[in-house]
Amino acid sequence: MSRKLINKLIVGGLIILALVLIWGQASAYLRKPANTEKYSYPAIPQAAHSAEKGRLRRALSPTGFSGTAILIQNNQIIDSYTAGTKDNESGEKNQLTTAYEIDSLQKSLTAGLVMTLVNRHEIALTDHLNQYITGIPGSAEVTIRQLLDMTSGLSLPKLNYKGDSLPRTQYLKILRRNVKFQPQKYGKWNYQPVNYVLLSMILEKVTGDSYQQLFAERYTGKLKLQQTVFATDTTGYDAARGYRLKKQGNMVKQVLQQPNMATVESELGTGQVYMSAPDYYKVLSKLLNGDLLGKQTTQSLYRPINFAQVRYHGGLYTEKQSFYGANGYGYGFEDHVRISPDGKKAFVVFSNLQGNRSNQPSLRQAVDKLTNQYFNVGK
Numbered sequence: 554m555s556r557k558l559i560n561k562l563i564v565g566g567l568i569i570l571a572l573v574l575i576w577g578q579a580s581a582y583l584r585k586p587a588n589t590e591k592y593s594y595p596a597i598p599q600a601a602h603s604a605e606k607g608r609l610r611r612a613l614s615p616t617g618f619s620g621t622a623i624l625i626q627n628n629q630i631i632d633s634y635t636a637g638t639k640d641n642e643s644g645e646k647n648q649l650t651t652a653y654e655i656d657s658l659q660k661s662l663t664a665g666l667v668m669t670l671v672n673r674h675e676i677a678l679t680d681h682l683n684q685y686i687t688g689i690p691g692s693a694e695v696t697i698r699q700l701l702d703m704t705s706g707l708s709l710p711k712l713n714y715k716g717d718s719l720p721r722t723q724y725l726k727i728l729r730r731n732v733k734f735q736p737q738k739y740g741k742w743n744y745q746p747v748n749y750v751l752l753s754m755i756l757e758k759v760t761g762d763s764y765q766q767l768f769a770e771r772y773t774g775k776l777k778l779q780q781t782v783f784a785t786d787t788t789g790y791d792a793a794r795g796y797r798l799k800k801q802g803n804m805v806k807q808v809l810q811q812p813n814m815a816t817v818e819s820e821l822g823t824g825q826v827y828m829s830a831p832d833y834y835k836v837l838s839k840l841l842n843g844d845l846l847g848k849q850t851t852q853s854l855y856r857p858i859n860f861a862q863v864r865y866h867g868g869l870y871t872e873k874q875s876f877y878g879a880n881g882y883g884y885g886f887e888d889h890v891r892i893s894p895d896g897k898k899a900f901v902v903f904s905n906l907q908g909n910r911s912n913q914p915s916l917r918q919a920v921d922k923l924t925n926q927y928f929n930v931g932k
Contacts, residue, residue: 795885
């Protein structure tokens with residue numbers, strides 16, 4: 554064997570070893586347990602003293618709240634409130650670091666991954682869907698920007714998924730058969746999660762990496778998140794179980810929600826991640842303040858030229874001047890975030906109890922009231 558060939562083999566082996574080590578580190582962040590003492594602290598600092606102590610309890614306890622909520626000022630937790638159990642069977646209590654299914658709040662993080670590729674000039678907001686995924690109705694007209702803003706005119710009816718997995722090739726076939734393009738809604742805002750499923754598939758197509766790998770590299774690993782995990786495997790994590798209030802006879806009971814894995818995987822990029830409230834705030838604030846994307850890219854995502862005509866950009870409702878917001882519902886969880894455009898002021902409410910009793914205000918009503926007070930809406 555020639556020395557030249559030997560040298561090539563050595564270099565090739567070193568490259569493979571380096572890649573294995575890099576992926577091993579990223580995947581470790583995806584699966585590292587968060588229930589040890591080392592990982593029991595929140596991802597953002599807590600203020601030693603605050604005049605706001607007790608505000609969240611007063612706002613949320615009348616709803617029968619079960620979950621975790623944090624109030625943020627100048628990137629610090631100035632108040633927090635935890636109530637209820639993360640597992641009714643074991644009786645374990647929810648904590649500040651408990652992870653919850655964040656549902657549709659994940660869309661804002663998917664948008665951040667898309668804009669990362671825009672920064673790298675691997676995709677452009679003006680690119681059309683059919684440049685990456687073919688066979689979807691309207692794909693020659695729909696742009697990446699329109700997918701981000703949900704103005705694509707695309708929709709997907711609610712489908713029932715069965716089984717323990719949903720391979721990407723099978724899912725794409727389902728989308729090609731069932732996605733509808735409505736020309737009358739093209740260019741107009743219409744909330745349809747399938748927009749973010751398609752964006753997630755574009756991410757995978759362009760990079761050659763799975764969505765989980767990209768998420769681990771950009772968020773979990775880079776920001777050292779310890780209470781973040783995908784819903785496909787929460788084993789070993791301090792993760793809450795989701796419950797829905799259902800009337801049974803004369804009683805209202807908490808019923809455990811356990812979607813099958815095919816259903817979980819159908820939520821690609823739109824609602825399949827568990828995070829603690831501090832972990833989620835840390836990522837979103839760094840997307841908004843430009844730390845992760847840069848100021849110019851952040852501006853183009855949340856405040857594009859047409860922002861006044863469209864109420865939703867990059868996974869957030871952006872029509873208010875003083876705050877952005879998002880809401881998530883599903884699988885026994887209810888989630889809300891309200892955050893200032895610079896990311897410094899916010900509150901995050903994660904609950905593992907979906908629904909409300911007739912004699913109590915709903916969690917959404919309490920969140921809306923708190924929003925008006927904390928962000929001085931209408932004053």
